[in-house]
Amino acid sequence: MTIRAPKGTDDIVAPTSRIWRRLLRVWDELTERYGYDVVFTPLFEATELFARGSGEDTEIVQKQMYTFIDKGGRSLTLRPEGTPSVVRAHQHADFHKVAYWGPMFRYERPQAGRRRQFYQLGVEYLGTGSPISDAEVIDLGHRYLQDVGVPDVNVALNSIGDPECRPTYQRALRAYLRAREDQLCEDSRARIDTNPMRVLDCKVCGPLLTDAPTPVEYLCEACTLHYEQVKAELAGLGVPFVEEPHLVRGLDYYTRTAFEYVATRLDAAQNAVGGGGRYDGLSEAIGGPPLEGVGLALGLDRIVLAMGPQKAAPALDVFVVVTTRALWPSARGLVADLRRGGYRVDYEPEDRSVKAQFKAASRRGAGKVLVVGDEWKAGKVAARDMVTGEQWEIPIEEVSEWLA
Numbered sequence: 340m341t342i343r344a345p346k347g348t349d350d351i352v353a354p355t356s357r358i359w360r361r362l363l364r365v366w367d368e369l370t371e372r373y374g375y376d377v378v379f380t381p382l383f384e385a386t387e388l389f390a391r392g393s394g395e396d397t398e399i400v401q402k403q404m405y406t407f408i409d410k411g412g413r414s415l416t417l418r419p420e421g422t423p424s425v426v427r428a429h430q431h432a433d434f435h436k437v438a439y440w441g442p443m444f445r446y447e448r449p450q451a452g453r454r455r456q457f458y459q460l461g462v463e464y465l466g467t468g469s470p471i472s473d474a475e476v477i478d479l480g481h482r483y484l485q486d487v488g489v490p491d492v493n494v495a496l497n498s499i500g501d502p503e504c505r506p507t508y509q510r511a512l513r514a515y516l517r518a519r520e521d522q523l524c525e526d527s528r529a530r531i532d533t534n535p536m537r538v539l540d541c542k543v544c545g546p547l548l549t550d551a552p553t554p555v556e557y558l559c560e561a562c563t564l565h566y567e568q569v570k571a572e573l574a575g576l577g578v579p580f581v582e583e584p585h586l587v588r589g590l591d592y593y594t595r596t597a598f599e600y601v602a603t604r605l606d607a608a609q610n611a612v613g614g615g616g617r618y619d620g621l622s623e624a625i626g627g628p629p630l631e632g633v634g635l636a637l638g639l640d641r642i643v644l645a646m647g648p649q650k651a652a653p654a655l656d657v658f659v660v661v662t663t664r665a666l667w668p669s670a671r672g673l674v675a676d677l678r679r680g681g682y683r684v685d686y687e688p689e690d691r692s693v694k695a696q697f698k699a700a701s702r703r704g705a706g707k708v709l710v711v712g713d714e715w716k717a718g719k720v721a722a723r724d725m726v727t728g729e730q731w732e733i734p735i736e737e738v739s740e741w742l743a
């Protein structure tokens with residue numbers, strides 16, 4: 340009996356994995372161009388990091404964490420998100436712009452685009468409260484989604500205030516929610532006192548509360564100015580956005596800016612392909628020094644869904660066929676030269692007929708084939724275009740030119 344991948348997890352294999360590889364490559368290059376270093380943090384952490392960093396009262400911490408006791412008796416948790424670890428890792432460092440990617444773990448009810456192991460691409464811009472950094476992060480995510488070809492993405496934007504103005508807003512929201520308590524789900528009722536903003540984020544109750552007071556109506560002067568500057572900066576960058584006054588994000592440590600990228604072609608239940616915000620209180624919440632920051636996380640699984648059916652690009656530029664094993668050393672040299680030249684090259688390791696090798700070439704999606712045969716002695720190879728079926732004899736030194 341074969342053992343299946345656990346519920347809510349996937350084996351991402353070719354050709355789909357080829358799309359993932361391209362997405363990671365674009366991410367790596369884009370974040371590097373925006374000046375972000377890269378960071379790798381543990382996949383498991385002290386449970387306390389998320390309890391304090393994500394918030395005791397969040398859906399993630401209360402219901403979705405993979406928590407276990409290790410052999411040393413410590414309570415550890417598979418990371419449900421990247422931000423607390425990344426902030427912890429940079430509390431005393433000079434690097435203030437960092438990118439990451441990797442798997443996250445949440446005990447969810449699995450469906451398309453909602454997995455128990457899923458993958459996030461994220462950046463954190465640390466050590467500044469400047470609205471320019473908020474706008475840069477939002478622009479970066481938007482740029483990425485454009486570059487990889489996710490159609491119809493809306494940027495939803497809001498400001499949720501700071502510890503100065505949020506209490507006044509929360510009082511107003513509490514009063515509003517109490518008046519409607521009997522319409523709320525059990526979780527939401529329990530949160531009216533502890534964390535009323537979370538109720539707006541509830542998948543069941545949130546959509547019903549269209550006339551709830553909004554944080555923006557209660558922003559203090561500093562938060563209002565910050566929000567105005569973020570919007571002006573986004574306009575300057577040419578990033579289109581829609582103000583979404585009830586957008587609050589599910590995590591406790593957010594201050595001021597909150598945003599989400601919505602792929603309007605996906606089902607509403609999982610059409611958020613990413614989101615983020617400012618979290619000036621997070622570092623202190625996890626026991627560190629004050630450290631301002633803003634960041635985003637994009638969901639790779641959902642990006643792939645939102646891209647729609649894709650024809651995965653061919654895995655190879657060229658396949659090398661050899662007519663007789665005696666010529667293998669020459670073919671091996673050609674393969675090595677082409678690989679060093681930056682081409683994606685492969686061959687058949689078993690002693691197979693030329694016909695079988697051509698079959699392997701098309702199975703692997705190679706657009707071109709080079710045949711090392713009798714002409715090798717005369718300094719030539721046969722070159723076949725697998726799409727048109729045309730074939731030529733070309734001098735070995737012209738192979739690169741032909742491939743290009």
Ligand code: AMP
Pocket residue numbers: 420445447452453454455456457458459589611612613614615636637638639640641
């Ligand atoms: P969050 O960390 O909850 O703000 O999520 C950021 C992004 O990660 C979301 O917009 C989704 O694209 C993605 N995401 C979150 N949870 C899941 C999940 N269980 N399965 C797949 N993608 C997810």
